[in-house]
Amino acid sequence: MEKRVEKRRIVLVPLPLLGHFTPMMQLGQALILKGFSIIVPQGEFNRVNSSQKFPGFQFITIPDSELEANGPVGSLTQLNKIMEASFKDCIRQLLKQQGNDIACIIYDEFMYFCGAVAEELKLPNFIFSTQTATHKVCCNVLSKLNAKKYLIDMEEHDVQNKVVENMHPLRYKDLPTATFGELEPFLELCRDVVNKRTASAVIINTVTCLESSSLTRLQQELQIPVYPLGPLHITDSSTGFTVLQEDRSCVEWLNKQKPRSVIYISLGSKAHMETKEMLEMAWGLLNSNQPFLWVIRPGSVAGFEWIELLPEEVIKMVTERGYIAKWAPQIEVLGHPAVGGFWSHCGWNSTLESIVEGVPMICRPLQGEQKLNAMYIESVWKIGIQLEGEVEREGVERAVKRLIIDEEGAAMRERALDLKEKLNASVRSGGSSYNALDELVKFLNTE
């Protein structure tokens, strides 16, 4: 019996974006430790040169040559259309070559074409969500919305602040919509994600103690098992693509700073900034008189290569008082004793990484699910503050001082440290995520 389990293979289908790919690979590592082997079919788009990074995985390249950059939502719809046929061929080949030993296909929730293929080939298939359970519940809410009516309703201030039914404290304005111009295609994507689902279970990179009521609601809505087994990076911190070379000197710089004095700023792997916003950030950080480690990805300010848009005197002051990196070893940075706060765009990976290290946050969500995460950080877990409206230097200065110096920030840090304990306990023997992984493996072996 044990021998048969060891041979079973799982096909993982990640969405080829860093924030989705990384946790999928971490899930793969967890499943390897449970005796499965992992196959990852991937298109040419954002293909990871992975054999060195993930030695236990078998990567297979499948064609997706028609894919063009067409805006984030457009690309996803296109990706789902054009990859279905080549993915089906790939799975057929695998089944032919090695017999019927594919335990299941686990696919990123946005790669819903896999569900159709798995159903046709009669293979068990599971959804993997790299966002929160609350986000999945919202996706259900959004899939039922009519874009025109929603836009008209949202012009009414009362509607914006209305609490979504059974989802207190979530308001309509917190729903994780994409930018307004893309609303209808975005809602269509939500409908596809919700309706083209054939999965027999959902795996989520979240933790029961963070969002137990959303997990209960999701389970009721889907009527299939839901496995919250995050934070996956605690047990395996392998990363996905190398977006950029990590600047390790920033850790040496952190070593020279006082405990809990530094504000770490990073807006993830995709976000962009306006020139004015960057200047206001720089002045606000300088005026706060706190040291800061600021990740600015080259090309993240439209029209500029890197930081040359900042006046020379500002660059001089910024590099005296702080440290600018192009890409940092984020998990290590967040765990460094000098770091007292994290200014984040609230991507789900960054949010989990911050909570795991007990670091309170300044939230500057830019779109979609980040708004939802920011609302949870500020109003549900109470471990951070949101920076709303236009970024202005006074607001930045105040937010940094509130978080790093004021008692209010100290109370947030206490709560963050409490959550840190809970999240670390969740992956230890007997913890909620540890048990969820065991149950998932049992389920896989009975499918």
Ligand code: UDP
């Ligand atoms: N990250 C990193 N170094 C940086 C900035 C980000 O390693 O300088 C990593 C971070 O640890 C996280 C990921 O990039 O795992 C960003 O994922 P997230 O979901 O927060 O945001 P996204 O990039 O998807 O918007």
